Amino acid sequence: MKKIRIKKQGWLILLIIFIVIMMTINLNKEVVMIDLSSYTISEVKEYAEKNHLKLIIKEEYSDLKKDTIINQSIKPGDIIKKGDLKIIISNGLSYTDIYKEYQVNELGFIPVMMYHGTQHVKSSETAYTGGNVDREGYQRTTEAFIKDLEFYYQEGYRMIRLEDYVKGIIDVELGKSPIVLTFDDGLQNNINVLGLDDEGEIMIDPNSTVGILESYKKKYPDFKITATFFINGGLFQQPKYNNQILKWLIKNGYDIGNHSYGHANFKNTSTEQTKKEIARLYQQLDDIIPNQYVHIVALPFGSPFVDTHPNYKYILEGTYQDYHYKTISTLKVGYKSDYSPYDKRFNSKFINRIRAYDNNGLEFDIEMNFKLLKDTKYISDGSKDKIVIPESEITNINPHYQEVISY
Ligand SMILES: [Zn+2]
Structure with missing residues (x-):
């Protein structure tokens, strides 16, 4: 009886080690941010969802076409961590008007x-x-x-x-x-x-x-x-x-x-x-x-x-x-x-x-x-x-x- 119990515990330890290794591998799987400037808003939404980011959109006055992405809080090339992705889009109104x-x-x-x-x-x-x-x-x-x-x-x-x-x-x-x-x-x-x-x-x-x-x-x-x-x-x-x-x-x-x-x-x-x-x-x-x-x-x-x-x-x-x-x-x-x-x-x-x-x-x-x-x-x-x-x-x-x- 005693012998079998030790065996069982051994398997359990191995299983835990295996899970920890898998998690570590998964954690190290880094995703790098892309340049969103040519994306449409719906494409950005999709991208944020896929990478588990909370999307926050802010509008700003700009001479650029309406909804053009002017700025992104996570810069292209940066490693994506969980959290917020803030983007600033143009509201299509020129500064001079304002x-x-x-x-x-x-x-x-x-x-x-x-x-x-x-x-x-x-x-x-x-x-x-x-x-x-x-x-x-x-x-x-x-x-x-x-x-x-x-x-x-x-x-x-x-x-x-x-x-x-x-x-x-x-x-x-x-x-x-x-x-x-x-x-x-x-x-x-x-x-x-x-x-x-x-x-x-x-x-x-x-x-x-x-x-x-x-x-x-x-x-x-x-x-x-x-x-x-x-x-x-x-x-x-x-x-x-x-x-x-x-x-x-x-x-x-x-x-x-x-x-x-x-x-x-x-x-x-x-x-x-x-x-x-x-x-x-x-x-x-x-x-x-x-x-x-x-x-x-x-x-x-x-x-x-x-x-x-x-x-x-x-x-x-x-x-x-x-x-x-x-x-x-x-x-x-x-x-x-x-x-x-x-x-x-x-x-x-x-x-x-x-x-x-x-x-x-x-x-x-x-x-x-x-x-x-x-x-x-x-x-x-x-x-x-x-x-x-x-x-x-x-x-x-x-x-x-x-x-x-x-x-
Ligand atoms: Zn005084």
Whole structure:
């Protein structure tokens, strides 16, 4: 009895080895992708089915005949593995038709909004017009802020990161326009923390600025919510939570920049003081969010007002007590939108902002600025790689940008 059982087990082991060998051979049977460019869509469907690929078809504008295959995600000659095969086909419409229809202009103006705080009071309860909490409209009611966000979205604006604007990276869908949000002074109402949850994560007041922005991430995912917060040495005025706040903001798609350590007025500081004010804030950010913040300074009081001021160069670069820093851009207090990064008149180091306040359509408030932008704003072609402009703008292009399409 014992002998027979051993024999049986032996057969079983042999059988398993045989199956494993067969499987290995089968796995090694590689199929190589072919060039699909001359295929019809039904032929591609058949091919994908045969090779167990999930076919995903996307249409794109192209001067090529309708349904011509423009691109395939698995390149000819590559070994086919299980997964998706994405192909892009022509929808037969020429780009020029589309540019005209959407009035694409990637040399149009871009609004960089300057906010400070948002206070959770009713607009009717303030002593000032249109949801301004103070006379200058630096702080706004949450009600007014929500109205602003709705307005930007409905007017076709989509958010981009300030740093991307400075660097000339604009990723906005076809026919839409970029907008940048900034907040100065690191006020508690920017991101008011109510406490920690069971996991030790900060709980954000839904009525503080970031609470509202987060609700808009859900309401309009294509709004691409983001903002840059310019802070001083007091960070967000919440010593118990400050570090966690900074990390949370970075993790959730917001940016942190430098508003000087002590809200200095750089018109009157000495060279040493200037360097100290900039360096100390960068050092503080290095301690909490190293390599994750933006090297951009929002100039307190918008000062100095000209980049020829002797202190200005120390805001851009300097060494303070062996600590070397570099700033890629500075923000003015300003009153209007600024040039497209592809415009030869754009100064990426010294950028204009619009004061986000309400003054009944006067004095360069939001309403006035967006009226001016109606015919002059940047309108995207939907691709971040090429620059599309109307022929009338051709003399304004920065020669650094080679791949420009004019229509
Ligand atoms: Zn300030």
